[in-house]
Each structure stands twice: as C-alpha cells, then as structure tokens.
Amino acid sequence: MASNQGNPGGGKQGSGNPGGNRVGGSSRRGFASMDPERQREIASEGGKAAHEKGSAHEFSSQEAREAGSKGGQAAHRRGTAHEFDSEEAREAGRKGGQAAHERGTAHEFNSAEARAAGRKGGQASRSGGNPGGTGGGHQGGAKR
Numbered sequence: 001m002a003s004n005q006g007n008p009g010g011g012k013q014g015s016g017n018p019g020g021n022r023v024g025g026s027s028r029r030g031f032a033s034m035d036p037e038r039q040r041e042i043a044s045e046g047g048k049a050a051h052e053k054g055s056a057h058e059f060s061s062q063e064a065r066e067a068g069s070k071g072g073q074a075a076h077r078r079g080t081a082h083e084f085d086s087e088e089a090r091e092a093g094r095k096g097g098q099a100a101h102e103r104g105t106a107h108e109f110n111s112a113e114a115r116a117a118g119r120k121g122g123q124a125s126r127s128g129g130n131p132g133g134t135g136g137g138h139q140g141g142a143k144r
Contacts, residue, residue: 031039050056059067075081084092100106109117 047056072081097106
C-alpha cells in the first residue's frame, strides 16, 4: 500500500494537483459542486424523508403566502416569471374560488357587493378588458 508521505495534500501522487480535490480554486467535491438537477434530486429526497419521519417544516398559510410572493418577485426581477394571459388568469381564479368554497373560507358576497361586482364585470366585458383587475378573481357571486 502506498503512503502519502511527501504529498502534503493527500491527493494522488503525480496528479499535478497537490490538494487532490481542488481545480482552479473550486472544489470538485460536495453539494455545491454538483449539477443543479442532481442538487434538486437530493433535496427532494431529503424533503420526502423528513415528511415520512414527521420532522418536516409545515408552512402556515401566511408563511406559504409570503414564500410564494417572495419567489414571484424574484422571478419577475430575473424575467423568468410566467405571464398569465386572460384565459389562464380566469382559470386560476376559478380554481382558487372553488378551493376556497370547498375549505369553507370563501368570501360570501352580500347583495350590495354582488351588484357592484356584477356592474364591474359588465363594464369590463363591454370595454374588452378588466381595468384595474388581474384577470383572476372570485367566481362565487352572491348567495341565492
């Protein structure tokens, strides 16, 4: 068995790289040096294991909202955010409204609110847009 005497870095002898694990100042080992796809795979495995073990962080709705907002802002700054067209926004709003109704957390409009929303929707459809709106929105309407 060969010893590493005379090779203070412990690397392979004759490699021309006395440190054995560095190239151009960056490590060839460790998580940070991995392909981003491999990093995601490992992180995903860790998250799944934490959930199975019961030690994973469970986000409150407020924490999740803040994290989503922060991610969206970062994506917009980088120019990688998805821009919804009006049909996609309508579909997202419809799904959100349905989910809120299923959870029992949807806003229930009183008759005055329903009238105002109907007027606003009618005006937007006549003008061909949704002035001041996002394209999404609550699809619940008034209680009947």
